[in-house]
Amino acid sequence: xxxxxxxxxxxxxxxxxxxxxxxxxxxxxxxxxxxxxxxxxxxxxxxxxxxxxxxxxxxxxxxxxxxxxxxxxxxxxxxxxxxxxxxxxxxxxxxxxxxxxxxxxxxxxxxxxxxxxxxxxxxxxxxxxxxxxxxxxxxxxxxxxxxxxxxxxxxxxxxxxxxxxxxxxxxxxxxxxxxxxxxxxxxxxxxxxxxxxxxxxxxxxxxxxxxxxxxxxxxxxxxxxxxxxxxxxxxxxxxxxxxxxxxxxxxxxxx
Amino acid sequence: xxxxxxxxxxxxxxxxxxxxxxxxxxxxxxxxxxxxxxxxxxxxxxxxxxxxxxxxxxxxxxxxxxxxxxxxxxxxxxxxxxxxxxxxxxxxxxxx
Numbered sequence: 001x002x003x004x005x006x007x008x009x010x011x012x013x014x015x016x017x018x019x020x021x022x023x024x025x026x027x028x029x030x031x032x033x034x035x036x037x038x039x040x041x042x043x044x045x046x047x048x049x050x051x052x053x054x055x056x057x058x059x060x061x062x063x064x065x066x067x068x069x070x071x072x073x074x075x076x077x078x079x080x081x082x083x084x085x086x087x088x089x090x091x092x093x094x095x096x097x098x099x100x101x102x103x104x105x106x107x108x109x110x111x112x113x114x115x116x117x118x119x120x121x122x123x124x125x126x127x128x129x130x131x132x133x134x135x136x137x138x139x140x141x142x143x144x145x146x147x148x149x150x151x152x153x154x155x156x157x158x159x160x161x162x163x164x165x166x167x168x169x170x171x172x173x174x175x176x177x178x179x180x181x182x183x184x185x186x187x188x189x190x191x192x193x194x195x196x197x198x199x200x201x202x203x204x205x206x207x208x209x210x211x212x213x214x215x216x217x218x219x220x221x222x223x224x225x226x227x228x229x230x231x232x233x234x235x236x237x238x239x240x241x242x243x244x245x246x247x248x249x250x251x252x253x254x255x
Numbered sequence: 256x257x258x259x260x261x262x263x264x265x266x267x268x269x270x271x272x273x274x275x276x277x278x279x280x281x282x283x284x285x286x287x288x289x290x291x292x293x294x295x296x297x298x299x300x301x302x303x304x305x306x307x308x309x310x311x312x313x314x315x316x317x318x319x320x321x322x323x324x325x326x327x328x329x330x331x332x333x334x335x336x337x338x339x340x341x342x343x344x345x346x347x348x349x350x351x
Contacts, residue, residue, distance in 0.1 A: 052293050055269060055285035058257070078289035078327075107291070107327060134266075134289070134327055151291055255285050 005096075005218075007226035008039040010211055015047035015073040015084070016246040017239060018091070021231065022159055023076060024238035025095045030153030033234050036096040038218050038226055040211055043084040043091065047071035048174055051079040051148065055255050058176060065174055074252050077148035077159065079135060081175050088165035088196065090210055092118070092218075098156045102222050108133050111147060113221070114158050118145050121217025122162070125210065127200050135160075142195035163196035164210050256344045260337040262288075266328030270341040272303075279306055279342065288329035295324045299334070308342060311335060 013021070018041055028034040048065055050056050052075055059081045065072055070083075084091060094114055096103055104110045115131045122129045122137070122144070129139045137145035147160030171194070197205050219226055231239065245251050257271040266288035273280045282303045290296055302318045303311065312335050319331045 051287050053284070053286050053288060053290065053296055055257075055271075055283070058259075058269070058285070076293065078287065078293065080287035107289075107325065149289070150293065152293075255283065 002223050002225055003036075004225045004227050005036040005038055005222075006034070006229040007215065008037060008041075008231065009215075009228050010090075010207075011039070011041050012044050013041070014045060015043055015049065015071040016243045018043055019049070019073055019075060019246045020239045020242035021235075022093045022095070022157055023242050024231070024235045025093075026150075026155045026157040027153055027238055028232065028235045029095050029097065029155050034232055035229075036100065036224075037094070037229075038215075039093040040214060041091050041093075042086055042089070042207070043071075044086045045069055045071055046086045047073055047084045048081060049073045049075050049084060050081045052076055052150075053078055053255065054081060056253055061174055061176060068170075068174070070174060072252055073246055074254065075148065075159075076152075077150045077157070079148035080146065082146055082161050083166075083171045083174055084161065085166060085170070088163060088167065090162045090164060090207065090214065091159060092162065092214060093157065093159035094218075095155060095157050098151050098154055100156075102224075103156050107149065107151075110156065111135055111149060111158070114149075115145070115147055115160070117218045117221030118147075118160065118162060118214065119217070120221045121210075121214035122197070124213035124216050125197055125201065125205060127197055139195050139200055143193055144195050144197070144200070162210065162214065163194065164205060164207065165198045166194060166196045168194055256341060257283075258337060258341040258344055259286075260333065260340065262329050262333050265330075265333070268329050268333050268337050270334075270337040272338060272341045274308065274342055277307055279303055279308060279311065279338075282338065284334065284338070286329065289325075289327035290329075291325040295322055298322060303338065311338060311342070 132138045135147045149158040259269040268286035271283040
């Protein structure tokens with residue numbers, strides 16, 4: 001009998017609440033006050049998130065984001081800048097103790113296992129993707145999913161993005177792509193580095209269809225059963241507290 | 256001044272710093288790498304701030320000896336390299 005994890009399904013919130021929820025679940029899990037959790041979610045309004053260590057001014061066109069009504073947030077996870085497009089992206093997160101036998105101790109291997117769930121879900125949609133260490137999932141050499149993990153409180157929190165559709169022009173109007181960063185990759189244009197489910201399959205894929213496939217991907221990839229649930233009152237209280245930090249300019253512009 | 260360095264096969268790491276009378280000031284490290292625990296970056300910046308330029312390498316190596324840190328996409332030598340680059344690009348050191 002495979003074990004049951006909680007599913008928090010397709011909650012739509014702004015950037016500050018979404019990041020606060022992920023951290024709240026991680027902290028509550030450490031305290032033993034909640035169960036292992038998979039979340040699928042969308043960001044409204046659309047937002048740019050930067051990695052914990054990134055210099056926001058150097059990665060993001062802050063004025064352009066404001067002009068386009070795109071929120072800005074700093075994650076607690078490392079990694080790169082992501083445009084979370086309400087109309088083109090599903091984000092997932094996973095929270096489990098780092099001692100869980102399903103999660104390898106080795107960080108790269110744990111990315112491989114968790115990204116394996118996304119790869120499984122994409123396959124369900126007809127997209128053949130592969131894991132590209134450290135933290136990417138690619139299709140024909142192009143990125144379709146970026147992932148970031150932290151380990152704190154004795155808990156693994158990994159979240160990542162699945163591109164269902166994307167407006168590459170919009171992404172690169174918001175993000176500053178460093179010339180140094182792509183210098184060792186034989187790529188002509190930054191726009192050629194990304195793909196998405198609809199583009200790859202050349203058909204309309206609804207969020208509902210993508211969501212169903214991702215749920216199946218997690219169930220198969222981790223050999224678990226997902227049971228829809230809600231945040232506990234304790235988690236909701238943490239969300240309120242953490243949200244203030246995520247929204248503060250001291251946090252967002254710290255680096 | 257701020258300098259970016261793409262670690263071959265790894266992540267981007269950048270450093271911004273200044274020099275005052277041979278001492279390192281205002282160090283800020285950034286990039287899309289991973290470091291666990293994440294907050295060690297703040298301690299690393301503090302460890303480098305106020306030291307003499309010639310002590311940079313030993314200070315960074317010592318830091319990682321005494322602060323258990325897991326690094327992905329970047330290593331101690333990359334931090335040394337990029338901070339050095341940023342110091343040598345600092346206006347006060349030009350002409351040396």
